[in-house]
Amino acid sequence: MIKMYGFWRSAASFRVRIALNLKGLAYEEQMVDIDAGEQYAPGYKAMNPQSAVPSVFVDDGPPMTQSLAILEYLEETHPEPPLLPADARGRARVRSLALIFAADHHPLIVPRIRRYLSEELKMDEAQRKAWIRHWFREGLVQAEARLADDPATGRFCHGDTPTIADLCMISQVTGAAGFQVGVTDLPNIARITEACLAIDAFARAVPLKQPGAPASH
Template sequence: MSEPLQLYSYWRSSAAYRVRIGLNLKGLPYEIVPVHLVQDGGQQHSEGYRAINPQELVPTLGHGQRRLGQSLAILEYLDEVWPDRPLLPATARARQRVRALALLVACDVHPLNNLRVLQYFEREWNVPQPERDAWVKHWITDGFAAAEALLAEHPSTGDFCEGETATLADCCLIPQIYNARRFGVDMAAYPTLARIEASCLALPAFDAARPENQPDAPAAR
């Protein structure tokens, strides 16, 4: 790899967490460039970062002169540029299943619980914290019920979402389970998801990507 990789990341961003997992699974070295989503009114809104990512979101992947946004698009880019240790399976059927499971999290659960949504509730409508927390838990449990049904007893489910190798689906699921635990979701209701989580977190690539193991995590200061 001739051009270095930089990941503009926030330690607790689940979208950035997905990309950290993917980079680690593929064995690609990268530099973390912290973007604090709360400090200074949110560093993602600064003029400097807006020039890097006009959406004012993390993650952004720097690859040479390129600045790449959207976590799932970044992960597929990694697979296309560095096809070794693929994040997507070999067959069209399996790739569709993995993408569907990934999108269940990335499109149907995560956007409803994103920081900017919760900040809007607080800023514009004065929604109290308990109601915001209930909103988050509702959409996580709604999505997890569907994910559990899709994964439990499915012949393609193995130690991971699809077979015996971690894929794009696992890159999305594990950060969302981290968020679920933050908001007090009882994972006992989702035994298949919890089992897959344990398989993933046993891998060094997932462990190194954990929020608490990031250079900008509060405990690391």
Template structure:
């Protein structure tokens, strides 16, 4: 398999975590989003949406969208499972994952931040304030959801799930913008538990071959 991705991309990070948790080998293909490489014609032939990540399977089939890619991997390589076996558990985990992937991430990804700066002429500090506001609000909601669930080491239970694959990249991204993580005990405990695992360490941006110093 080949994974077309950018080391700082939260969505790419999610897929790298899933691949590492499952022990799956793949070829790392860097696409430097900050330099606009995803907008070049050659990449459009690989990913019609011109986004990262894109996963190319051994037979040449290509998949897009991190959540769909992870679910494909989970169905194709079911051990260890990233969603629970029962329908209610799967719904809980997907809700947590989507709280980050659908509620926090879209308004704070690179193309949105660039639009604020370049098109709307928002200054750097205002742009960063925008970012921190939406990440903080989203994580407060995430914390409430965790508090209403059952106790566990990770976001859901005592093994990492799809929810953890989404949480860890969001925290990494938030750290770059000096987001306030205080008062989020369950959220940060899950993050710390994840980062104690080799799979999460191997997938982090600083471990990527295209990571910038």
């Protein structure tokens, strides 16, 4: 039995949902409303002292946190279909692409950062939105530069089947769309986004289809 504490809009939860769907693993997701501050409730903090989603429980085990660690755990315990290439160099490329999004850009736009900008640094709404759009856009532009003209790029970020890099990419693309940051001028990102969303496991996991999501951005 897999139970995930997530949130409809959460990019990190989205990545894990896709992997669970691709690997055909049944799970239950309980939403933690991070807009309402539920991540700071003592009961949740006891599971994840970072006050962030996702937290994943498998059977009676202790909570697992950090989406990339969870993705690697799922890969090791349920290797089919593989979300990492068979060769070490390929795995390094996939992890490197994934980290552009998950380590370098996503952390700059999460709610705790947005709150610090407005509450502590007194940024107004326009400045805060400019910050968010800047970092979304920069991650996507940098990834496009990595994907372009690289023979390892295929139908997906690496070859012709989805990898962890695609999971991290698509979660930033949909988050960026919520702030009117588009990818139509980034041909590889746009093309790979389309290929991902054509797969049911991705389409079912998209933020706007989760309980609690608004009808549109």
